[in-house]
Amino acid sequence: MSDTAFPQAAPRSALRQQSPISEAPYVKWTLIALTVGLLGLFLLVPLLVVFVEAFRLGFGEYLATFRNPDALSSIRLTLLVAALAVPCNLVFGVAAAWAIAKYRFPGRAFLISLIDLPFSVSPVVAGLIYVLILGANSTAGGFLLENFNLRIIFAVPGIVLATIFVTFPFVARELIPLMEEQGTGDEEAALSLGASGWQTFWYVTLPNVKWALLYGVLLCNARAMGEFGAVAVLSGKLRGETVTMPLQVELFYNEYLSVAAFSLASLLAGLALVTLVIKTWLERHFADQLASGGVGH
Amino acid sequence: MELRIVNVRKEFDRFAALHDVSLDIRSGELIALLGPSGSGKTTLLRLIAGLDFPTEGTIYFGDEDASRKTVQDRNVGFVFQHYALFRHMTVADNIGFGLKVRPDATRPPRDAIRKRASELLDLVQLSGLEKRYPNQLSGGQRQRVALARALAIEPHVLLLDEPFGALDAQVRRELRRWLREIHDATGHTTVFVTHDQEEALELADRVVVMSQGRIEQVGTADEVYDTPNSPFVYGFIGDSSSLPVRVDNGQLWLHDRSIGLAAPDLPNGEGMFYFRPHDIELLDGCGGCIAGTVVASRRVAGTRRVELEIGGERQSVEIELPVDHPAVTKSRIAFRPKQWKVFPAVQPQGQIAARPGEAVAAAG
Numbered sequence: 001m002s003d004t005a006f007p008q009a010a011p012r013s014a015l016r017q018q019s020p021i022s023e024a025p026y027v028k029w030t031l032i033a034l035t036v037g038l039l040g041l042f043l044l045v046p047l048l049v050v051f052v053e054a055f056r057l058g059f060g061e062y063l064a065t066f067r068n069p070d071a072l073s074s075i076r077l078t079l080l081v082a083a084l085a086v087p088c089n090l091v092f093g094v095a096a097a098w099a100i101a102k103y104r105f106p107g108r109a110f111l112i113s114l115i116d117l118p119f120s121v122s123p124v125v126a127g128l129i130y131v132l133i134l135g136a137n138s139t140a141g142g143f144l145l146e147n148f149n150l151r152i153i154f155a156v157p158g159i160v161l162a163t164i165f166v167t168f169p170f171v172a173r174e175l176i177p178l179m180e181e182q183g184t185g186d187e188e189a190a191l192s193l194g195a196s197g198w199q200t201f202w203y204v205t206l207p208n209v210k211w212a213l214l215y216g217v218l219l220c221n222a223r224a225m226g227e228f229g230a231v232a233v234l235s236g237k238l239r240g241e242t243v244t245m246p247l248q249v250e251l252f253y254n255e256y257l258s259v260a261a262f263s264l265a266s267l268l269a270g271l272a273l274v275t276l277v278i279k280t281w282l283e284r285h286f287a288d289q290l291a292s293g294g295v296g297h
Numbered sequence: 298m299e300l301r302i303v304n305v306r307k308e309f310d311r312f313a314a315l316h317d318v319s320l321d322i323r324s325g326e327l328i329a330l331l332g333p334s335g336s337g338k339t340t341l342l343r344l345i346a347g348l349d350f351p352t353e354g355t356i357y358f359g360d361e362d363a364s365r366k367t368v369q370d371r372n373v374g375f376v377f378q379h380y381a382l383f384r385h386m387t388v389a390d391n392i393g394f395g396l397k398v399r400p401d402a403t404r405p406p407r408d409a410i411r412k413r414a415s416e417l418l419d420l421v422q423l424s425g426l427e428k429r430y431p432n433q434l435s436g437g438q439r440q441r442v443a444l445a446r447a448l449a450i451e452p453h454v455l456l457l458d459e460p461f462g463a464l465d466a467q468v469r470r471e472l473r474r475w476l477r478e479i480h481d482a483t484g485h486t487t488v489f490v491t492h493d494q495e496e497a498l499e500l501a502d503r504v505v506v507m508s509q510g511r512i513e514q515v516g517t518a519d520e521v522y523d524t525p526n527s528p529f530v531y532g533f534i535g536d537s538s539s540l541p542v543r544v545d546n547g548q549l550w551l552h553d554r555s556i557g558l559a560a561p562d563l564p565n566g567e568g569m570f571y572f573r574p575h576d577i578e579l580l581d582g583c584g585g586c587i588a589g590t591v592v593a594s595r596r597v598a599g600t601r602r603v604e605l606e607i608g609g610e611r612q613s614v615e616i617e618l619p620v621d622h623p624a625v626t627k628s629r630i631a632f633r634p635k636q637w638k639v640f641p642a643v644q645p646q647g648q649i650a651a652r653p654g655e656a657v658a659a660a661g
Contacts, residue, residue, distance in 0.1 A: 188348055189381035189443075191368050193395035193450055203398070207385040 050269050053262035065263035073240045074248035074264070077156070081231075081244060082224045085163040089220050092164075093171025094213070098205070100172075101179030102187070115172050118165055126165050127233025130158060154236030159244065162230035167220045174216030175209055178290065182208055211286040215279065222275040226268055298359050298453040298486050299324045300345065305354030307340055314340040315510045318354075322488065327480050329497035330490045332507035333533070338490045339458055341507070345488060346456050347371045358453055374447030374485070378459040380439045382431040388442050389414040389427035395450035417445040420479065437468040444476075448483065455480075457489035461496065469493075473500050494534055498522065506530050528640045531571040538614035540587070540607060542570040542639060549639065552608050557585020560639055567642040572634035574602065575617040579624055580631045588631040589614065601625055 022028070055062055065071050099105075100112060118126065134141040134152040144150045152158045186208060190200040206213075228246040235242040243251065245268055252261035283290065300322040307315040315337045322328050330338035343349040345356060347368035356364045363371055382391050390397075392414040396405055405413070418424050421441040431439055440460055447455060460476070461469040477500055480487050491497050497504045498518040506513045506521055506529075514521055514530045525531040532539070543550045547561040549570065556570075580586045589605030592613065596602075600617045603625065607614060616632055624630055 185377055185379060185381040186383060188368075189375065189377060189446075190383075190394070190398075192346060192348070192373060192375040193398065193446065194369050194372070195394070195398040196369065199398045203394070204383055207383075210385075 047269055050262055050265050053258060054266040056262075057259050061259050062263050062266075065260045068260060070239055070243065070251075071248060071260065071264055074243050074245045075267070077159070077241075077243065078225050078245040080156070081160050081163050082221055084160045085167060085224045086217060086221050088164050089167055089171050090213070090217055092168065093175060093216060093220075094206075096172045097175035097179050097209075101176050102184055112176070115169050115176075118168050123162070123166050123227065123229030123231075124233055127162055127230040130161055130165075130230075130234055134158065134161075153234055154238070155242060158234035159231050159242060162234045163224045163227055166227050166230050167223045170220035170223060171213065171216035174212050174219070174290070178209055178212045179205075209289075211282060211289045215282050215290055218275055218278055218282075222272060225271055299357075300454060300486065300488075301355075301357040302341070302345070303355045303357065305341075305344060305351045305356065307337075307344060307349065308352045313510055315344075315351075318510075318512055320505060320512060320515065322486060324486055325484050327477070327487045327500065327502045328489070329501035329504045330488065330507060331492070331494060331497040331504050331534075333492060335509070336507040337510040338492075338505075338507050340510075342456050342458055342488060342490050345454070346373050346375050348375070372450065372453050374444075374450060374452035374455040376440070376443050376447050376455070376457040376460050378462045380431070380436075380443045380463075382439055382443055382446070384431050386430075387427060388418070388423070388429050388431070388434070391431070391442055392417055392446045392449050394446065413449060414445075417449055418442075420448070420482075421445045422475070435468075436464050437472055440464065440472065444479070448485075452485065455485040455487040457487070459490050459492070461493075462491070469496070476500065498534070506533065508533070523636070525571075525638065528569055528571065531638060531640075536574050536615070536617075537571050538574055538616070539572075540570045540612055540614060541642075542568050544568055544639065544641075551587060555585050556587055557633060558637065563639060563641065568639040569642060570637060570639050572637040574615045575600070576636045577616050577632045577634050579618075579622075580633055583631040586631045586633045587614070588629065591628055591630060594625060596620065603630065605630060 066075075096111075096115060100108060100115075131153050132138060134144075136142060136145055136151070136153065141152055144152060150157070152161070186204050187200050190204045191197075195203065226246060227244075228250075231244055232247060232250075235244070235247055237243055237247060237251070239251070245264060249261050249265045249268070252258075252264065300320075302318060302320040302322075305315060305318045306313065318337070318341060320341075330341060332338045340349065344351050347363070347366060347370075351364060354364070355362055358371065368375075383394065386394065389411060393410040396410045396413065399405075415424070415427065418426060421444055423438060423441055423445075426434070426438070426442075431442070434442065444457075444460075457476075461472055464472065473496055476489075489500075498521075501518070503515060503517055504521050505515050508529050514526045516524075521530060521534050525534060528539075531537050540551060542556070544560055544563045544565055544567075546565065547559055547563070549556045549558045549560055551570075587605075587607060589607040591603055592606050593604040594601055595604075597617075599620065601620050601622070603616050603618055605614055605616065606612070616630070618625055
């Protein structure tokens with residue numbers, strides 16, 4: 001049997017010049033076409049539609065959106081929320097990554113999973129939990145409202161809290177694999193040369209992770225500005241007060257102001273594009289200084 | 298500075314990496330900690346540095362108890378196997394780092410730091426590379442910079458953890474000679490860790506042979522090579538062959554034959570017989586010798602290594618012969634070691650074979 005099989009197999013294998021893992025050309029081209037087709041249909045076309053709809057009645061109408069007080073206040077609020085949430089998560093993320101990457105302690109693995117929680121919990125659920133814990137009818141929320149006249153839910157603090165929750169993993173997830181890979185050798189070297197803990201952190205640890213940190217902050221910021229679910233639950237949608245850009249887009253759209261909705265949406269889309277460009281640039285120039293593990297985004 | 302390590306014990310999660318280790322290091326001495334991985338040599342070095350703290354015992358720097366001092370306060374120069382250079386700093390900034398982070402009162406002015414960095418670069422023969430970054434240097438150059446950085450703080454002791462471990466053989470030999478020169482020029486008390494016996498024997502004033510968290514022997518290269526005090530040291534330093542023998546009235550017996558060697562000081566009983574493969578004489582007849590059947594012969598550099606099977610129990614030993622020696626073609630060879638040692642079989646072979654599970658956590 002094998003005598004007859006061998007001469008048949010030989011010429012076929014001689015034809016195969018590609019690497020052993022590659023399939024026939026039609027498989028390759030089908031897969032590429034499928035990927036490009038799906039990406040185009042589900043990502044590129046919608047993105048184009050945003051800009052086409054925004055400019056449907058001309059540039060003047062487009063600009064008019066940004067004279068609308070509601071739109072302006074939503075932009076201001078979004079910037080404010082990002083300006084508060086991102087630095088918080090920068091500090092939290094560095095602290096968490098430091099603790100996890102440089103120390104061994106009981107519960108470490110659990111802490112790593114916990115950091116990922118916001119990725120797996122629906123933002124709406126997260127929002128509802130905050131409403132339950134800090135709402136005016138809850139013990140904590142009632143206490144704050146009565147004694148300090150501080151309203152958390154359906155107010156700006158709640159929106160900031162929700163944004164921090166949702167964007168928490170980005171910085172930490174980016175830093176942990178890199179810090180683990182770098183180990184503690186550089187820190188030990190700095191300490192042995194007489195540097196204090198802070199000096200070691202500022203002069204050695206932080207510069208070693210600066211590009212990864214920027215990468216994490218970038219993704220964190222993009223998500224902070226675009227978050228809808230958790231913020232929608234906590235905002236109460238008081239026009240001009242607790243409405244962020246994504247919420248304002250929805251409000252405009254529901255009022256059939258589609259040009260205004262898409263004009264505002266184009267700003268968010270533009271932010272996404274800028275993020276993408278910077279992210280690609282970082283990956284191209286500092287790939288070796290970014291975490292190789294990748295992030296769930 | 299003089300170092301004294303007194304009854305130091307170190308445990309990691311109840312695993313003992315060092316058992317009751319004591320060692321005196323003289324001022325200006327170049328000492329090698331030599332041992333296989335898991336022997337505790339790196340742990341001992343890190344305890345001296347203050348990068349770890351002993352579970353029990355004391356480490357003295359001069360007359361001062363340094364056991365509880367932090368690494369910053371001990372003023373040690375530490376050189377890591379993988380250099381640990383700060384990748385975002387230039388060579389000059391790396392070297393000057395230890396001076397730059399000093400408190401205001403003792404920090405030299407910026408120019409003085411730069412000048413000191415240049416001087417040290419001259420010392421490590423890398424003049425003119427101030428502005429380079431670590432990733433623009435070869436491995437050997439990086440380790441030189443790391444050493445210059447450690448020397449910049451004028452340390453009490455210089456500690457090197459497998460400093461040449463990541464370099465290739467050629468560069469290693471070159472840097473070894475060069476380190477000796479630097480040591481002789483600067484006179485720092487220096488302790489370095491290595492698993493490479495050639496490096497330890499060639500470079501160090503005294504070699505500390507370690508195994509399984511204990512010091513086996515401390516001595517000069519000649520002492521540990523010529524008069525090993527334990528089966529482990531005999532087996533670990535240099536090539537060796539061993540055979541189980543019986544001591545009977547001061548005579549050595551291999552199975553039922555006399556080897557023709559006398560050991561009048563040894564008590565009767567079983568023992569392990571050690572010798573160096575190159576340190577033998579060939580014999581024609583055999584009225585008191587070790588005789589074996591040639592099972593293999595290999596060319597190793599300038600000599601030929603012949604594997605002999607001795608007796609019925611399939612014990613095999615290696616001997617070394619000159620390449621063109623006529624005996625190489627024979628099928629049976631008789632010989633007698635010139636230098637040898639018998640260790641009574643009090644402790645079982647456990648001294649050499651690592652006990653399972655013991656070589657796990659120790660820093661390697």
